[in-house]
Amino acid sequence: MARIALDAMGGDHAPQATVAGALLAAAELDPSHAIHLVGQAALIERTLDALLRGEYAAFAAHRARLNVVDAPDVIEMAEKPSAAIRGKPNSSMMVGLRMHAEGRCDAFVSAGNTGAQMAASMVLLKLLDGLKRPAIVTLFPTAQQPVVVLDSGANVDCTAVELVQFARLGSVYAHDMLGRQNPAVGLLNIGEEAEKGNAVCKEAHALLAESGLNFVGNVEGRDLPAGRNHQGPVDVVVCDGFVGNVVLKFYEAVAPLMVGLLVKAGLEQERITAALRQLDYSEYGGAPLLGVRGVSIICHGRSSPRALKNAINVAVQAVESRLVDHIGNRLNAAADGAAA
Amino acid sequence: MARIALDAMGGDHAPQATVAGALLAAAELDPSHAIHLVGQAALIERTLDALLRGEYAAFAAHRARLNVVDAPDVIEMAEKPSAAIRGKPNSSMMVGLRMHAEGRCDAFVSAGNTGAQMAASMVLLKLLDGLKRPAIVTLFPTAQQPVVVLDSGANVDCTAVELVQFARLGSVYAHDMLGRQNPAVGLLNIGEEAEKGNAVCKEAHALLAESGLNFVGNVEGRDLPAGRNHQGPVDVVVCDGFVGNVVLKFYEAVAPLMVGLLVKAGLEQERITAALRQLDYSEYGGAPLLGVRGVSIICHGRSSPRALKNAINVAVQAVESRLVDHIGNRLNAAADGAAA
Numbered sequence: 179m180a181r182i183a184l185d186a187m188g189g190d191h192a193p194q195a196t197v198a199g200a201l202l203a204a205a206e207l208d209p210s211h212a213i214h215l216v217g218q219a220a221l222i223e224r225t226l227d228a229l230l231r232g233e234y235a236a237f238a239a240h241r242a243r244l245n246v247v248d249a250p251d252v253i254e255m256a257e258k259p260s261a262a263i264r265g266k267p268n269s270s271m272m273v274g275l276r277m278h279a280e281g282r283c284d285a286f287v288s289a290g291n292t293g294a295q296m297a298a299s300m301v302l303l304k305l306l307d308g309l310k311r312p313a314i315v316t317l318f319p320t321a322q323q324p325v326v327v328l329d330s331g332a333n334v335d336c337t338a339v340e341l342v343q344f345a346r347l348g349s350v351y352a353h354d355m356l357g358r359q360n361p362a363v364g365l366l367n368i369g370e371e372a373e374k375g376n377a378v379c380k381e382a383h384a385l386l387a388e389s390g391l392n393f394v395g396n397v398e399g400r401d402l403p404a405g406r407n408h409q410g411p412v413d414v415v416v417c418d419g420f421v422g423n424v425v426l427k428f429y430e431a432v433a434p435l436m437v438g439l440l441v442k443a444g445l446e447q448e449r450i451t452a453a454l455r456q457l458d459y460s461e462y463g464g465a466p467l468l469g470v471r472g473v474s475i476i477c478h479g480r481s482s483p484r485a486l487k488n489a490i491n492v493a494v495q496a497v498e499s500r501l502v503d504h505i506g507n508r509l510n511a512a513a514d515g516a517a518a
Numbered sequence: 519m520a521r522i523a524l525d526a527m528g529g530d531h532a533p534q535a536t537v538a539g540a541l542l543a544a545a546e547l548d549p550s551h552a553i554h555l556v557g558q559a560a561l562i563e564r565t566l567d568a569l570l571r572g573e574y575a576a577f578a579a580h581r582a583r584l585n586v587v588d589a590p591d592v593i594e595m596a597e598k599p600s601a602a603i604r605g606k607p608n609s610s611m612m613v614g615l616r617m618h619a620e621g622r623c624d625a626f627v628s629a630g631n632t633g634a635q636m637a638a639s640m641v642l643l644k645l646l647d648g649l650k651r652p653a654i655v656t657l658f659p660t661a662q663q664p665v666v667v668l669d670s671g672a673n674v675d676c677t678a679v680e681l682v683q684f685a686r687l688g689s690v691y692a693h694d695m696l697g698r699q700n701p702a703v704g705l706l707n708i709g710e711e712a713e714k715g716n717a718v719c720k721e722a723h724a725l726l727a728e729s730g731l732n733f734v735g736n737v738e739g740r741d742l743p744a745g746r747n748h749q750g751p752v753d754v755v756v757c758d759g760f761v762g763n764v765v766l767k768f769y770e771a772v773a774p775l776m777v778g779l780l781v782k783a784g785l786e787q788e789r790i791t792a793a794l795r796q797l798d799y800s801e802y803g804g805a806p807l808l809g810v811r812g813v814s815i816i817c818h819g820r821s822s823p824r825a826l827k828n829a830i831n832v833a834v835q836a837v838e839s840r841l842v843d844h845i846g847n848r849l850n851a852a853a854d855g856a857a858a
Contacts, residue, residue, distance in 0.1 A: 321775050331708060334716035368671060368763040376674035376760050399767030403775040420716050421761045423708040425768055427739030432772050435661050435743040436794060443793030445785060453783030454776060 188290020199486025320405030528630020539826025660745030
């Protein structure tokens with residue numbers, strides 16, 4: 179049983195896309211789960227009415243599953259995070275995360291201002307013991323199964339110790355959420371050899387080798403789409419959020435470029451789209467912010483209803499697998515090991 | 519008139535691919551240009567014989583255009599650069615670059631050990647005044663015209679001042695080699711705003727804004743395949759060699775992944791290949807090492823004969839456009855401006 183709060187006001191297409199995503203999720207999820215739509219109540223109700231009169235008429239039976247929670251303020255996509263969370267305590271972002279912090283729900287999902295969601299999650303949910311920073315986890319589609327990449331944008335100028343912490347977070351995530359046994363962890367770098375890379379990577383390589391994790395060495399840019407490095411398949415790739423974010427956004431933009439060229443050359447768009455479905459980010463739902471005491475799922479601003487539905491599914495799975503407890507245990511075990 | 523030395527022994531498919539590439543270039547280039555094949559003379563001659571008896575029979579008339587220069591040693595792809603260039607002064611890499619340094623040729627092209635080529639180029643050709651490090655320039659295919667990206671792997675842990683120097687190098691390159699007037703220079707970063715990014719990027723943003731270059735602000739990962747940022751088209755993108763190398767290798771690997779998925783789904787490989795030709799790296803030839811007093815073109819280890827032929831063309835163009843002189847002038851002007 180999971181209670182999910184969805185930021186109804188967050189994202190480029192809110193509240194239409196968010197409310198529609200909640201309807202899709204309600205139709206799909208077991209009735210034991212609850213969905214809270216957090217935002218301007220009157221607007222959410224009007225949006226529900228409009229959707230159920232139109233494209234989503236078949237979902238009328240699921241309206242009763244959605245609980246609307248009023249939050250009068252909205253944090254805009256371009257607002258400065260720190261000012262926004264201080265200045266708008268009654269925003270959908272802050273109200274939803276406060277519900278989670280106070281135990282009135284089990285997870286929070288938003289396609290709103292990412293910086294504000296990170297800052298508010300750290301302020302309201304707090305970091306797990308021993309962590310300096312949370313990390314955003316993204317699943318990279320590959321030729322094989324998806325690879326867990328973190329950090330994909332929460333942090334820049336990471337230290338080697340922080341990269342090792344990301345490796346621990348990602349390893350638990352790959353196990354709990356993707357069912358990977360003893361996940362293979364790689365370090366994003368510019369060559370195979372241990373001595374390659376920048377100063378932080380060289381230090382991180384040495385620390386990872388002694389971390390007790392299943393460290394399989396460096397992963398180069400070319401290994402990411404393959405889902406494997408020179409040693410074999412990789413489940414988790416750790417990197418500084420700067421390079422992680424650049425590569426993630428690059429990846430998201432390359433597929434449309436290629437599809438565009440193919441369509442221009444007369445190939446059938448439908449067949450192309452079907453062939454490339456495994457590269458479609460929205461299949462994987464949102465990106466969890468790992469390291470906070472709770473489940474905070476970050477979605478793309480331009481998320482579709484289907485992407486939001488998938489993000490709600492990710493939230494449910496994170497709650498049911500007790501991901502956050504497991505991460506906490508893993509960090510405590512590592513700290514005990516270091517102290518011993 | 520340009521005299522190009524080609525490292526006949528460098529690359530995964532040497533000397534077959536290199537010798538074949540030289541034949542293709544000889545057939546295409548104006549007879550005023552000269553091509554020197556540097557390497558184990560007997561092996562090169564045997565390879566020429568075999569190619570001209572087989573697949574390259576139609577190129578027999580061009581054999582006389584190729585001058586073989588003996589160099590008995592070979593630097594292997596996996597050798598440590600510093601040890602290799604010290605220990606093998608008579609390798610094709612060192613002999614070819616020494617010819618260039620001593621004025622017996624005008625450019626050097628290799629698909630061999632990249633680290634050794636960089637180190638040997640710095641030792642034999644020397645850096646231009648005022649530069650701390652050279653940079654590898656790569657052309658990124660985009661939806662529009664290619665974008666000049668540097669550094670794509672020569673340096674990690676770059677300072678903000680070095681990024682500004684890369685911007686000057688890339689700007690002259692875009693002008694001389696691609697005909698871009700007043701090239702638009704962007705900074706690879708994780709957001710549009712000046713205050714985004716890591717510490718080096720923030721400092722570089724401020725320095726670029728006052729550099730006298732046509733600085734158009736930050737370029738995000740998603741902007742690279744588009745060839746434009748929020749301000750408009752971009753000609754040059756500067757970045758640390760760590761992120762540049764990761765993104766470059768990632769880009770090279772993504773297209774084959776997508777093509778594989780499309781072919782698996784039954785779409786015609788030939789039509790796909792034709793549609794995506796503008797994304798094919800080998801169309802663009804090698805990657806010049808900018809900042810040294812000479813033309814040193816770095817090619818992929820797995821370069822095809824056509825890629826090597828294109829790299830020789832890039833070398834000819836760099837010589838004819840007097841790229842290195844223009845870069846020197848630009849750096850001197852910037853130094854004078856700073857001193858004034």
